[in-house]
Amino acid sequence: MADRFLVVIPVDPKAPLPETSDAVRGALANIAGTTQARVKDYGKLQFIDAGLNAQSITCPTCQQDVAEDQWHMWMQEDWHGAEGFHLHKHQMPCCGATLTVNDLLYDAPQGFARWFIGARTEREGLLAPEELSQLEAVAGLPLKAIAQRY
Numbered sequence: 001m002a003d004r005f006l007v008v009i010p011v012d013p014k015a016p017l018p019e020t021s022d023a024v025r026g027a028l029a030n031i032a033g034t035t036q037a038r039v040k041d042y043g044k045l046q047f048i049d050a051g052l053n054a055q056s057i058t059c060p061t062c063q064q065d066v067a068e069d070q071w072h073m074w075m076q077e078d079w080h081g082a083e084g085f086h087l088h089k090h091q092m093p094c095c096g097a098t099l100t101v102n103d104l105l106y107d108a109p110q111g112f113a114r115w116f117i118g119a120r121t122e123r124e125g126l127l128a129p130e131e132l133s134q135l136e137a138v139a140g141l142p143l144k145a146i147a148q149r150y
């Protein structure tokens, strides 16, 4: 059986862990129908992936697919070891736009953040928009939903 998690990260990758994080964890656990929920604060920028749910990466400017090799190269360039990721601007080979890896469109959603709050779930797919709004109200900042499957 697959391990599934409902995860939220801040829309702003630089956002530090808010004081509301425990309340968000509680609300997310409720939504996910679990007692297994956690707050993870890396203290540096990390890639919060979707695991097996990750399918494609697309350029938001021209909608072309981003080649996996290209993306891996950027990920390596942006990785600064103990400092975590730095979101450098990269020139897109498809249309010349200069974007960071966090600007790309990930299907399923993935993103970069210094922390995440996650809960185990039996559910498939992302949080519903109204569930995400509810968590944003508790958190006091805009959040991005990620559905992980491993």
Ligand SMILES: [Zn+2]
Pocket: 059, 060, 061, 062, 063, 064, 092, 093, 094, 095, 096, 097
């Ligand atoms: Zn493009």
